[in-house]
Amino acid sequence: MDDTGVAAKFLNYLARRFDRAGLAYAEPPMRISGGYDASIFGFALADPPPPLGGPLILRLNRGGTDPQRIKLEGLIHNWLAGQNYPVPIVHVCELDAQPLGAPFTVMTRLAGKPLADDVNRAIGAGSAFAKARGLTRLPAIARELTDAWVDVQLKLHALDPSPLLAAAAAAGFDPAALTFEGQLASIVATVEQLALDGLRPAIDWLKAHQPASLRQTVCHGDFHPLNILSDRGKVTGVIDWTNVVVAPAEMDVGSAIASIANVPFDVPAVLKPVLRIVIGRVLRNYRNAYAARRPLDDDAVRYFEVFRCIAQMIPAARSRVAGTTYSGAFGSDAALANLVRYIRGLSGVTVRI
Numbered sequence: 001m002d003d004t005g006v007a008a009k010f011l012n013y014l015a016r017r018f019d020r021a022g023l024a025y026a027e028p029p030m031r032i033s034g035g036y037d038a039s040i041f042g043f044a045l046a047d048p049p050p051p052l053g054g055p056l057i058l059r060l061n062r063g064g065t066d067p068q069r070i071k072l073e074g075l076i077h078n079w080l081a082g083q084n085y086p087v088p089i090v091h092v093c094e095l096d097a098q099p100l101g102a103p104f105t106v107m108t109r110l111a112g113k114p115l116a117d118d119v120n121r122a123i124g125a126g127s128a129f130a131k132a133r134g135l136t137r138l139p140a141i142a143r144e145l146t147d148a149w150v151d152v153q154l155k156l157h158a159l160d161p162s163p164l165l166a167a168a169a170a171a172g173f174d175p176a177a178l179t180f181e182g183q184l185a186s187i188v189a190t191v192e193q194l195a196l197d198g199l200r201p202a203i204d205w206l207k208a209h210q211p212a213s214l215r216q217t218v219c220h221g222d223f224h225p226l227n228i229l230s231d232r233g234k235v236t237g238v239i240d241w242t243n244v245v246v247a248p249a250e251m252d253v254g255s256a257i258a259s260i261a262n263v264p265f266d267v268p269a270v271l272k273p274v275l276r277i278v279i280g281r282v283l284r285n286y287r288n289a290y291a292a293r294r295p296l297d298d299d300a301v302r303y304f305e306v307f308r309c310i311a312q313m314i315p316a317a318r319s320r321v322a323g324t325t326y327s328g329a330f331g332s333d334a335a336l337a338n339l340v341r342y343i344r345g346l347s348g349v350t351v352r353i
Contacts, residue, residue, distance in 0.1 A: 001101055003031055006041070010058060013099045017092070018049040029058055037062060037242055037328075042109055051091050055109035063102045067095035069242075070103040072173055076244050077107065079167050080218075083159055086110075086152070086237040110239070112231030115145040116224070132271055142282040145225055150289050152228060152235050153252060157217045157294065161246040164218060180247035184210075184307070190314055194321050198352035202310050205347045211300040214248035221245050223252040224260055243311075247304075250297055253290055254304030257283050262309065262338040263329060306347050309339045317353040 001009070007029045015023040029041035041058040061070060074093035081089050092106035165175040176182035184206065191199050220227070221243025229236045245251065261283060267275055290296065312330040319326035330339065336353065344350050 003029065003041075006039075006058075006060065006100060007043075009100055013094075014045070014052070018052070020049050023047075023049075027055075032057075037065075037240075052106070055111075056091075057088060057107050057109045058104060059107065060100055060104045061102045063097070065103055067097075067103045068173070070105060071095055071171075072168065072177065073241055073244070074105055075168060075171055075173075076164070076241050079164055080159075080241075085156060085159070086235060087241070088237060088239065110229050110237040112229040112236040114226045115148060115228045115230050115235075116226045132274075138278050138282060142285065145230075146286050146289050148230060148233075148235050149225055149228060149286065150293065152238060153220075153223055153290065154294060156220060156223075156238070157249040157252070159218045161216055161218045165246060178244065178246050180245050180251060183245055183311075187311060187314060190318070194318060196317050196321075196353065199310060199313065199317065201349040202306065202343055202347065202351045205349050206303070206307055206310070209299075209303055209347075211248065211250070211297065211303055214250065214297060214300060216246050217249050219245050219247045219249065219252040219255075221252070221255060222259065224256045248297070248300055249294065250300035251304045251307075253287060253296060254301040255308040257287065257301070258305040258308040258342065259312070262312070262335065262342050264332055264334040264338060302346055306343055309343050310351075313339055313351070313353055320353060 007025070010029065011023060011025060015021060024046045025043060026046040027042070027044040029043040032040040032042050039060045041060070042055065043058060044055050045052055071093055074090040077087050077090045080087045088107035088110055090105050090107045092104075094100075094105070095103050097103055161178075165178060168178055169175050174182075176185075188203055188207075190196070191203055220238060220241065222240060223238070227240045228238055243255075261279060265272075265275055287296070287301070313336060315328055316326045316331045316336060319331070325331070330336065340351055
């Protein structure tokens with residue numbers, strides 16, 4: 001279904017659901033960049049029914065997405081909002097794929113742009129010279145965003161996860177779906193089910209090196225500056241809670257470091273060694289800024305870096321087994337090669353898909 005078809009069917013859906021004949025758009029759905037796991041549209045309604053006033057987001061998931069996962073994400077959003085944590089409030093959580101071809105949610109649209117927007121502009125589109133010049137600006141850009149990044153991350157990690165697990169159980173979910181142990185078990189099951197023999201050495205390493213008991217908290221699971229929105233220097237909210245998990249705070253720190261360190265940035269080959277050095281310095285500064293305010297267990301951070309790399313490889317491996325193409329950030333051969341090198345450097349084991 002093209003975007004025009006989505007807009008028409010979506011408006012019909014809202015008119016029926018809220019019993020508002022003649023419902024119209026004040027701003028028709030416009031696709032927003034990003035969203036590897038879903039198509040993201042911004043829109044607004046004219047004379048909207050409560051609670052659909054103001055700027056809104058339609059998050060249309062990929063076909064085949066587990067509807068119960070979508071329902072759980074809606075619960076998480078609204079629980080966090082109830083703790084005064086800056087997240088979009090979910091107003092509609094449609095689990096039936098029939099209206100738009102896949103489950104979807106409707107949520108408040110937060111003001112602002114990702115904290116990493118200046119990074120994208122610095123080393124995104126442009127000539128090789130422009131990208132080289134942008135590289136020289138990265139440390140200063142990173143210094144400006146690191147404090148906001150760490151602030152909002154620490155606020156999340158201060159939350160007690162017990163009420164969230166209780167809320168999930170009360171809604172009929174197995175709380176294990178929100179725990180790290182549950183996520184690890186799911187990855188292990190996928191590796192066995194798909195016979196991903198090349199990943200088994202890393203799975204064995206994860207089982208053997210799981211950190212000793214650390215304080216559990218609510219972790220985003222993919223807490224990097226692309227998922228933090230800011231407007232006029234103030235954080236307006238955190239988005240994309242697909243990977244939320246109850247785990248030690250080191251999970252979020254390690255996951256962020258591993259993801260950013262391995263993104264295959266589109267820069268000329270001659271600039272890649274320089275980019276790796278710059279990004280390495282930026283990530284050390286981020287880690288040090290966090291550790292200065294909340295001590296980190298170094299072994300646990302390293303463990304969760306390896307875990308995040310394996311988790312990033314699973315969707316690409318699943319697609320290859322199915323003979324389909326995975327278009328996520330870590331679907332390319334270059335990205336997968338980065339992850340293989342990173343896992344080997346941290347754990348000493350070699351993986352392949």
